[in-house]
Amino acid sequence: xxxxxxxxxxxxxxxxxxxxxxxLIQDVxxxxxxxxxxxKHVKALADLGFMGMMVxxxxxxxxxxxxxxxxxxxxxxxxxxxxxxxxSVNNSLVCYGLEEFGTEDQKEKYLRxxxxxxxxxxxxxSEPEAGSDxxxxxxxxxxxxxxxLLNGTKNWITNGNSASVYIVMAQxxxxxxxxxxxxxxxxxxxxxITLGPHEDKMGMRSSDTHSVMFTDVKVPKxxxxxxxxxGFKMAMKTLEGGRLGIAAQALGIASGAYERALKYSxxxxxxxxxxxxHQSVAFKLAEMYTRIETGRLLCFHAAWLKDKGLPYGxxxxxxxxxxxxxxxxxxxxxxxxxxxYGYVREYHVERLMREAKLTQIYEGTSEIQKLIISRDIxxx
Amino acid sequence: MKIxxxxxxxxxxxxxxxxxDKMDALDTSGIQWIINPWDELALTRALxxxxxxxxxxxxxxxxxxxxxxxxxxxxxxxxxxxxSACRINHAPADSLETASQIAEIxxxxxxxxxxxxxxSADYNGSAVGEMLAExxxxxxxxxxSSLSVAGxxxxxxxxxxxxxxxxxxxxxxxxxxxxxxxxxxRIPSLRGIMTARSKPLTVVEPVKCVPLTRFxxxxxxxxxxxCRMVDASNVEELVNxxxxxxxxx
Ligand SMILES: Cc1cc2nc3c(=O)[nH]c(=O)nc-3n(C[C@H](O)[C@H](O)[C@H](O)COP(=O)(O)OP(=O)(O)OC[C@H]3O[C@@H](n4cnc5c(N)ncnc54)[C@H](O)[C@@H]3O)c2cc1C
Numbered sequence: 001x002x003x004x005x006x007x008x009x010x011x012x013x014x015x016x017x018x019x020x021x022x023x024l025i026q027d028v029x030x031x032x033x034x035x036x037x038x039x040k041h042v043k044a045l046a047d048l049g050f051m052g053m054m055v056x057x058x059x060x061x062x063x064x065x066x067x068x069x070x071x072x073x074x075x076x077x078x079x080x081x082x083x084x085x086x087x088s089v090n091n092s093l094v095c096y097g098l099e100e101f102g103t104e105d106q107k108e109k110y111l112r113x114x115x116x117x118x119x120x121x122x123x124x125x126s127e128p129e130a131g132s133d134x135x136x137x138x139x140x141x142x143x144x145x146x147x148x149l150l151n152g153t154k155n156w157i158t159n160g161n162s163a164s165v166y167i168v169m170a171q172x173x174x175x176x177x178x179x180x181x182x183x184x185x186x187x188x189x190x191x192x193i194t195l196g197p198h199e200d201k202m203g204m205r206s207s208d209t210h211s212v213m214f215t216d217v218k219v220p221k222x223x224x225x226x227x228x229x230x231g232f233k234m235a236m237k238t239l240e241g242g243r244l245g246i247a248a249q250a251l252g253i254a255s256g257a258y259e260r261a262l263k264y265s266x267x268x269x270x271x272x273x274x275x276x277x278h279q280s281v282a283f284k285l286a287e288m289y290t291r292i293e294t295g296r297l298l299c300f301h302a303a304w305l306k307d308k309g310l311p312y313g314x315x316x317x318x319x320x321x322x323x324x325x326x327x328x329x330x331x332x333x334x335x336x337x338x339x340x341y342g343y344v345r346e347y348h349v350e351r352l353m354r355e356a357k358l359t360q361i362y363e364g365t366s367e368i369q370k371l372i373i374s375r376d377i378x379x380x
Numbered sequence: 381m382k383i384x385x386x387x388x389x390x391x392x393x394x395x396x397x398x399x400x401d402k403m404d405a406l407d408t409s410g411i412q413w414i415i416n417p418w419d420e421l422a423l424t425r426a427l428x429x430x431x432x433x434x435x436x437x438x439x440x441x442x443x444x445x446x447x448x449x450x451x452x453x454x455x456x457x458x459x460x461x462x463x464s465a466c467r468i469n470h471a472p473a474d475s476l477e478t479a480s481q482i483a484e485i486x487x488x489x490x491x492x493x494x495x496x497x498x499x500s501a502d503y504n505g506s507a508v509g510e511m512l513a514e515x516x517x518x519x520x521x522x523x524x525s526s527l528s529v530a531g532x533x534x535x536x537x538x539x540x541x542x543x544x545x546x547x548x549x550x551x552x553x554x555x556x557x558x559x560x561x562x563x564x565x566r567i568p569s570l571r572g573i574m575t576a577r578s579k580p581l582t583v584v585e586p587v588k589c590v591p592l593t594r595f596x597x598x599x600x601x602x603x604x605x606x607c608r609m610v611d612a613s614n615v616e617e618l619v620n621x622x623x624x625x626x627x628x629x
């Protein structure tokens with residue numbers, strides 16, 4: 001066992017940290033306040049290679065391991081989780097699925113520009129009436145010979161407006177239930193696609209979230225990922241990696257808030273001394289640090305399993321569950337340590353707290369992570 | 381044109397500096413090492429110049445005098461775009477030693493332009509560039525805040541207190557750079573990080589050279605005295621404190 005990062009991993013971590021501290025921090029408050037999409041940052045991060053980090057260089061990706069991805073996600077999220085989720089969706093939900101399950105033609109046409117970050121993608125699983133229970137897909141992909149005819153509505157789609165490529169889960173054989181679901185690559189420009197308004201969210205306000213409506217959208221047969229009926233399995237496999245990205249995002253939100261709280265506790269004085277000299281503040285920071293380090297180990301372990309080609313679904317569910325809960329707790333307490341200053345935007349911790357909340361909800365709520373973990377322990 | 385950028389490896393500028401128990405050396409435990417910020421800017425400018433169409437820059441190399449543990453920092457210079465690196469395997473005791481070791485390589489490899497930072501953030505000697513020029517018998521230009529290249533003609537600017545100077549120099553020369561030479565240092569791309577490993581990093585054994593300096597003892601600066609706030613309306617108290625406590629009036 002080796003707990004040391006390689007020199008390359010450290011350099012990637014530093015590159016992400018430098019970008020976040022130098023560039024993201026500049027306009028993060030304004031983008032959050034006004035829900036502005038971070039187009040220039042997405043472009044800059046693409047130029048640096050962060051949009052297709054783990055994709056094989058033969059498809060223009062970075063060829064990095066999953067540990068490096070966790071490190072980058074953490075560093076970006078410390079400063080700006082909205083930008084991090086855009087990076088995460090493109091890397092682990094879109095590029096991963098295409099590379100793992102796509103045909104050579106699909107990879108040439110879609111994976112290459114996505115890995116270069118020239119275009120970005122979105123992953124469309126959730127529906128107005130199918131969130132945690134993703135098996136009950138209402139969107140239909142009718143098999144009409146040469147093409148599928150897509151009809152239905154997807155909800156809460158990250159990158160909904162900014163994406164050029166959609167990976168859409170839809171039901172082809174309702175009688176087969178989840179085994180009838182297909183996963184289709186859909187060009188965003190296809191006729192029949194309309195978007196709902198930009199969701200006015202509590203946090204992650206700089207990422208664009210939309211509902212997406214499909215009305216008689218024709219999708220060529222060759223755009224199906226994997227064999228007929230493979231869509232649900234493909235979505236679940238893809239989400240295993242996605243959850244690890246969100247776990248790392250939550251880890252970053254937590255450590256960003258912790259670092260700010262630690263610094264503040266050394267500066268702010270009350271009752272004649274810096275507030276970290278009050279034991280209840282010091283113990284809170286000790287607990288934050290311990291929970292964050294626990295989360296980091298869970299993330300690294302899941303990433304390590306994935307890189308070794310070993311099953312990592314439960315490990316990534318544990319990482320996501322623990323890190324999301326940690327992020328919520330740490331950010332809440334970081335606001336508390338900041339007192340009144342924590343409640344205003346300028347100090348960032350209230351934003352981190354709003355961002356933390358989403359990590360308990362998307363890519364499987366905390367309850368769903370516990371469902372995955374408990375099913376696994378009871379099956380042994 | 382072949383450019384050589386001298387790189388020194390220094391503690392991160394936010395490091396809390398501590399000395400060993402005997403107070404005769406820096407306590408290096410827990411220190412994060414970085415490229416000296418000035419040198420990083422020099423390298424940034426070299427990379428910018430090369431990117432200009434028709435710049436004529438054929439090679440950008442970096443050189444460092446230091447032990448093997450500095451290699452991760454040198455790798456970063458390759459990751460941001462230097463073509464090759466040379467490490468002279470020696471822990472230099474002073475600026476003369478550093479300059480002498482670098483001069484030896486420059487003589488052999490025929491660089492046209494050598495760039496160094498104004499000083500290095502560890503000992504702040506501000507001497508390597510000028511010493512190097514002297515050892516090579518080259519012209520040297522210090523405190524340069526702007527540098528551009530056209531063929532073998534190098535145009536430099538130096539900001540003075542009351543005026544700025546424009547200097548036209550001819551290669552070969554040594555330029556010591558200061559603030560303004562380039563904007564932020566570059567962040568390496570992931571591709572750059574991955575290809576750094578395949579770029580040449582040659583290790584050269586040092587030539588003999590006797591340092592002229594020896595460190596006897598380090599001392600921590602006296603702790604800063606406490607700041608006392610006096611209400612703006614209370615001028616009398618301020619005068620009283622300045623006169624009777626600080627004894628400055
Ligand atoms: C900002 C944002 C971005 C998103 N981005 C995307 C995206 O890009 N693509 C995408 O496909 N989806 C996306 N989602 C959707 C997200 O994944 C779902 O919201 C999430 O899976 C929960 O589904 P739901 O909202 O329908 O809640 P529900 O499933 O209705 O859950 C409601 C509550 O019931 C609990 N619950 C449900 N079932 C169980 C159970 N069996 N046991 C215990 N408790 C249970 C849940 O934990 C939750 O507390 C996004 C959501 C948001 C808010």
